[in-house]
Amino acid sequence: MIEYENLHHANKAFLKDFAKSFHDTLDRGWFILGDSVRRFEEEFASYVGARHCVGVASGLDALILSIKALHIPESSEILIPANTYIATILAALHCRLVPVLVEPDQATCNIDPSKLENYITSRTRAIMIVHLYGKACDMSPIMACVRKYNLLLIEDCAQSHGARYKGTMTGNFGHAAAFSFYPTKNLGALGDAGAIVTNDTAVADEARKLRNYGSLTKYLNEVVGYNSRLDEIQAGFLSVKLKRLEEINSHKRKLARIYLDTLKKQFLKPAVNPDFHDVYHIFNIRHPQRDALREYLLRHDIKTEIHYPVPPHRQKALEPYFRGKEFPISEEIHRTTLSLPISFAHSPETIAHVAEVLNKFPS
Ligand SMILES: Cc1ncc(COP(=O)(O)O)c(C=O)c1O
Structure with missing residues (x-):
């Protein structure tokens, strides 16, 4: 797993x-x-x-x-x-x-x-x-x-x-x-x-x-x-x-590069722009069949996360503050986002395997 x-x-x-x-x-x-x-x-x-x-x-x-x-x-x-x-x-x-x-902005979230x-x-x-x-x-x-x-x-x-x-x-x-x-x-x-x-x-x-x-x-x-x-x-x-934060960050950037270079177009990947040095605390892709994609990956022994499944304005605790308010872009991100493995403990080979499995997702 x-x-x-x-x-x-x-x-x-x-x-x-x-x-x-x-x-x-x-x-x-x-x-x-x-x-x-x-x-x-x-x-x-x-x-x-x-x-x-x-x-x-x-x-x-x-x-x-x-x-x-x-x-x-x-x-x-x-x-x-x-x-x-x-x-x-x-x-x-x-x-x-x-x-x-x-x-949020659609591309950067x-x-x-x-x-x-x-x-x-x-x-x-x-x-x-x-x-x-x-x-x-x-x-x-x-x-x-x-x-x-x-x-x-x-x-x-x-x-x-x-x-x-x-x-x-x-x-x-x-x-x-x-x-x-x-x-x-x-x-x-x-x-x-x-x-x-x-x-x-x-x-x-x-x-x-x-x-x-x-x-x-x-x-x-x-x-x-x-x-x-x-x-x-x-x-x-x-x-x-x-002392090793820059090493942790460059490891995650290296893993992100594998996803960015190999994932097919059907997955909406994080925006990349030379003005931004991203450290990929989370590497999220977006896909209209997010839940089916997550189950497919799990069947192939790959665990993912969702950041986040429920938008803040839809949380019970915040209901009184945002009743009747609509945030369609934020909701769309919450509905379609999926966070892929990208930790200091993951090897480039593991991430290449995750990308390969993802690319075979029948859609
Ligand atoms: C964007 C953001 N703000 C604030 C926090 C709160 O941090 P903590 O859990 O250390 O209280 C988190 C934690 O996950 C977070 O992701």
Whole structure:
């Protein structure tokens, strides 16, 4: 059986260094906000090319604390892509903002910049973009819109570690950027973890307080904060993996190239454009008979995933917010998308086999 993802195999290359990092932490006996978190924050900020990184407990918390650190007033409207993982929208709701969903571009599946202006009102304060599947959004027109309407920009980089747009790494465009290090991400921890990246010192300071009960100095609480800290053990593991993130990304790019070069035209493949350096957190194809295709692959011992089977605006939890709203492009993507195996543990031979089986799909 070809797994969609096997974290045991994907992490094998790091086991020795993980063990050393774990034992170093045990030896130090310091588990919260210590040397490992500080070191990882410096390393990750430097990798992204940004001034600050603040480690937090998850990607969702990184989004929530980014909104809070930017002081976006409650009841403001925030533009969010309709085609995203639900976390992006939950973050806005937890901060009592009004999420306004914008349809994606058919080819990239990311927010369609040409539609942004249609949704801007006197209550719009921010845009929260998502660099979905490991592809950066089309940043030039988005930045032009942000400047024109004096908006705040938050990047959801949960799927885009190392992805670039015209040479600039995602995480550098917004007033704040939120990363998830959920275990399956291109840079994945061995549990939950996340980070906020920003070039604004005031935003970084605020996020540092917010993640730690509103405190920078023990037992002095300046703002109403949370407990959302990246822990020392995960930070140590992340430093181990960060050293090889470019290797992980180039492996996935190499596997993607096999699919791109060999899959027949009947499959709608991810768009490729020299302005975009994609890191293929997910390699999705689209096909009108997606469910039959998935079953066919399973019969040939190939597991796939769907990102995502139900669009956020159709989720029961979000029903009251989007009742009666239609997002046909996002729905079409959800209906037809299929994510193919593309992990650090997969070999080029395995991926070539998956492509060969796919090309024999009777349609
Ligand atoms: C686009 C996007 N945003 C946010 C998140 C939330 O990250 P986490 O699971 O670390 O809270 C995810 C996680 O899968 C995601 O894919």
